[in-house]
Amino acid sequence: MKFFIISILFIVILNIYCQQVEDIVQCNDIDINHEKLEQMTIKEQEQFVKSILDEYDTNITSLAYITSLAEFQTHLYLNDSSKRRTTDKYYEIYRSCLKTIAIVARRFQSLINNNQTSIRWLLLRTQAIGDAGENNTVIKLEMQKLRSRMKEIYHRKFIWNNTQLGIDEVQEVLGKLESPDDLLSLWNAAYEVAIPMRDYYSTLIAIQNQQAKQNRLTDKTDLTTxxxxxxxxxxxxxxxxxxxxxxxxxxxxxxxxxxxxxxxxxxxxxxxxxxxxxxxxxxxxxxxxxxxxxxKGIDLGPAMKQENFTEEKIFHYADRFFVSLNLTQVPNSFWNLSIFKKIPNRHMACHPTAFDMYKYDDVRIRMCTSLTSRDFYIVHHEMGHIQHYLQYKSLPFWFRRSPHGAFSEAIGDAIALATMSPTHLKRIGLLENYTLTR
Ligand SMILES: [Zn+2]
Structure with a gap:
């Protein structure tokens, strides 16, 4: 019996270990035999490229998954520098894979140039890799350093009116102030924290513009749009x-x-x-x-408190609203893996963020929600990002990002606006005795 239990334990541990090892996949460069390629028909070439990209898709998805897991943890433990280092290490492997794929895809220039091929857009999307394309390790490290310095400054605490505040707490205090002098002094105090960022930011942009020029583009704007x-x-x-x-x-x-x-x-x-x-x-x-x-203005705070709302409950309301529009319900794992409220006594990132982990239908939100009208709106906005992730989850990796940041933001906002209408709020029981007439 003892031996049996020990064997089971051994197998479990081995499995966990293998799982971890298996996740850090290789992303190797491959040689293309151009002579052979030219003998193929366009259709055959497309199939050939598709099979290569399919394999890379599996690799890059796994790497994106472990990188996102590490990133998610880093956000929850801002004081833990070892978590940041692990994330940076995974990012490095992930970026290098993106770059390998971009280089391989560029070898199919004739398909990229051919407007008639279905694989053209996929090949083009593999090229949008931003900083990952940088060959110079000194510049790469410099950019990483600049980014992490700015992040550190962004989360620095400051004292205002004898109270210690961080960027995530400022908004709630600001919203409650009435005196213009207080508003100005808090706004100034919050922005003073950010002043040292200015030089780092200018340097980062100068490097990125330089990169763009090397790629025969005018500047960074040309690179991203x-x-x-x-x-x-x-x-x-x-x-x-x-x-x-x-x-x-x-x-x-x-x-x-x-x-x-x-x-x-x-x-x-x-x-x-x-x-x-x-x-x-x-x-x-x-x-x-x-x-x-x-x-009367609509203030959902008191109604939510009266109905004994929890932070998580707002997300359930949002989920039900998306389903009522015939959209996709979030997977069960979402409820276990998301963070819906601030963890007490923990220095963690609080800015509402929706994560696509890229694998196993794993989508999550991290938000320090409060029971207010504003957060009711923001929850629906963030669930809009989640819905976007769920809708594109079966597409190839390179299509599973917003074609443009603004597009992704607009999905959540369009839906969140609808949920703030008195008709909807009445329907879900959060607004009673509200009338549009005098
Ligand atoms: Zn957003």
């Missing part, structure tokens, strides 16, 4: 601009009633008065600037 994308964005912006200007003017005019000394009607709105650290959301202004003052 293409002409077609820029044209579409410019066109969308021109279409939206009149509405944006009207909305901005309206908000500024309403705010000038609150702060007559501080808001000038022909000048930009001072950012600290938006009560948003980045000046990007107007959640905290809503009660002061919305038209129709006889309408």
């Amino acid at each position: 293409n002409i077609e994308e820029r044209r579409i964005v410019e066109q969308l912006w021109q279409e939206l601009k009149p509405l944006h200007r009207l909305l901005h003017a309206y908000v500024r005019q309403q705010m000038s009633k609150l702060y007559p000394e501080l808001i000038q009607l022909d000048q930009p709105i001072p950012i600290h008065l938006t009560k948003d650290l980045f000046g990007s959301m107007m959640t905290y202004l809503v009660k002061d600037i919305l038209p129709f003052p006889y309408l």
Whole structure:
């Protein structure tokens, strides 16, 4: 019996060990016999390339998985430098694999140049590897160093009004302040922490622009977007601009009633008065600037507390909402592996983030949620990212990223906006006695 138990234990341990070893896969360069390739028909060439990329797909997916696992842990233990080092090590292997694949894919230039081939876009996507393409190890290390210094500064704590605050706590305090002097002083204190980042950031951008020039591009913008994308964005912006200007003017005019000394009607709105650290959301202004003052503002905080909401419950509501739109339900593992609230006494990253771990349907969110209208919105936004991951999970690795950062952000926002409508909030029982009439 004893021997039996020991054998079982041994097998389990061996399995765990093998699992770990198996995950760090090789990503080898391969030689292409161009003579043989030229004798193939286009169809055969495509199949040949597809089989190569399929194999690389398995490798890079495994590497992305272990790298994301390590990254997720790093975010949960910001004080643990060994976790950061492990993540950096995996990133290095991951980036080197991306680069190997890009080099191999470039050898099929004739297929990339051929507009008629179905494999063309996949081959093109393998080339979008950013910094991973850098050959010079000194420059590579320099970029890594700059990034980690900026990250460290971003999370530095500071003292304001005898209270120690970190970047993740500032927003909640800022939202509750009323006095413009307090708003300005907290905003300044938070941004002062970031000042040393300026030089690191300029250096990083200068290096990236230099890299782009070496690739015969104008600058980093050219590396991350293409002409077609820029044209579409410019066109969308021109279409939206009149509405944006009207909305901005309206908000500024309403705010000038609150702060007559501080808001000038022909000048930009001072950012600290938006009560948003980045000046990007107007959640905290809503009660002061919305038209129709006889309408009560929607504050979900008290309703959620009354209904004994937990942080996780908001995510369940969001999940049900996505399913009601005939979209995909999150997998069971999501509920076990995500972090929905701040872990007490732990220096951890709190900025709401959705993770695609790239394997086993593993998708997660890490968020220090609070029971407020703002976080109710943000939860739906983050679940929008998760939905995006679930929708593209069966595509080849290189298509499993947003074609553009803004696209991914827009999915969550479009859906989150719908969930904040009084009709929906009433339906789920979070808004009672709300009427749109006087
Ligand atoms: Zn987002």
